[in-house]
Amino acid sequence: MSSPAYVYDFEGSPCGSLRTRVRGTAVMLRPSGALWLEAERTLVVADLHLEKGSSYAARGQMLPPYDTRETLGRLEAEVAVLSPMAVILLGDTFHDRRSEERLAGDDAGRLRALAAGRRLIWVIGNHDADGPRALPGETADELELAGLTFRHEPQAGVHSGEVAGHLHPAAKVRASRGAVRRRCFVTDAERAILPAFGAYAGGLNIRDAAFSGLFARPPLAGALGQARVHAVGWRSLGPD
Template structure:
């Protein structure tokens, strides 16, 4: 693990890891959400709401509970952190018709999240139009205390970038076998968030899609049961 990054990591009682990205103090939470302390902002990526119903439309039947479970976890994070700002980093909906397939009570739960705070819907490749009937502001990108929040990471050095899109996962060889977990990946300059959605898949951070993104060797912050585990690059395995 990079000595610079290791020194910057601090375990929190919540199970998360406190660190800095682009100079901003953040907490990488065990849920996969990222907390920006100075702004009291909670950031989540790639919820892919109504992915189950999108598959059902095409004849592939999955248990239709992904939206309900994803919102349950998000509500729990909001209850604990009490953010002033809730930012969705794109692909909040699995496709452009997903909002229309929301059950009425799930739509109400999303509206309730706006009570006492601002919602920002950064658009992604799956939901480029943003929500049509939900509160909040829609943006292609969002600036927050020196951080640049966008859906898809840009190539090359991007100091202060928080992005999603790639659904990062870490694969680690352990004593009991191989473990694969969703993860944050950061070099202290930028960070890619794990997918928050119940049905969202993951891409190994050893994949070439991550090549060239980091100015120094990054770490994975793997999501465990109520705790985030820092993993050095040399401990990671390709698929």
Template sequence: MLRASGALWLAAEGALVVADLHLEKGSSYAARGQMLPPYDTRETLKRLAAEVAALAPRMVILLGDTFHDRRSEDRLAADDAQRLRDLAIGRTLVWVVGNHDADGPRALPGETADELSLAGLTLRHEPRGGLSPGEAAGHLHPAAKVRGARGSVRRRCFVTDGERIVLPAFGAYAGGLNVRDAAFAGLFARPPLAGALGSARVHAVGWRSLAAD
């Protein structure tokens, strides 16, 4: 099930999957002199906690780039670190590593994996090049743009051809890459469908209705 939050819910396995939280991205930018409001980690974890409360998963899978850089864990506020620890209470927490956090967490609970097989899916951070049936990945931060008579709308989205799926970035500051970008070329056997995130549901958008930036 595709959630309006951007999470993937595997109900039979009780598994909640989210990709690309990019925690502490704001503090990473601040260290380089680009000042952003320092609330992205808290907002992202608040949204994740709401999904956990709504679904009561037996497993939470963080699908890579959970941290924005390798020092992000050191910059976590104490209460945000506790929110991450709470995710592991009474359930399995799996950190699939990504290109931003290849070492995984050092002082937080949970299992670390390069990829994970579950429910007939291979869960990994970065999509494999070419066709890869049964893959669920993140990394690309897909976004859908739709033009209408009154202008255009751009939303984070899932993108799938029914064989594989790329999840939207879950992080507050993670942004999105248009699914018409060349980075998505060759990943799908047929023109894919976008699942654009709305306030309460996911909206299916056909390939012909999707516009480039």
């Protein structure tokens, strides 16, 4: 099977997104870490882990309590630029099952505003298996759209057409002057795993054994830079 073609496209885009295809469906990998299906006017983000800061604080580990505000601000910016007809939250939107209770009133209002005039679809993850209780939107274990299957956790083995999150992929890019580590998309043009969108979510190196066996060929990393997504081949990636 021939290697997929990956093409940068800066025209008509507010920032340096990377256009490619997953199982023949055109997708745009955006520097924010969101995936955009232009033909379907659908925005997809994974692993927001809202209220992770307050979850840690409840266990005595104090973090600045601004992660939800920061994460929702970046999501609102994507919605403002793209005007999607649907937003898919690809699981682990909340960090735990009591996160919604801890959500500040103005942040809950921002989520309600995101749902106004569009579909808001909460795909269930392992951290938020109950789904939202008082917030608008639909819930689903998985979703079929444009020939792709959207679910939170990647299924073991090769699954063509799957778009998932859960693993929080990150790439360590080797260079002559050292290395840099970035959150990333990872895809072999048959399936894709999205980076974590949440401010405190962190990342797992895609050379980790958790990614073994998920791709039919050595995948490409779409490493997130400040203003563009950088396409990085497998041979340029190193372990932590």
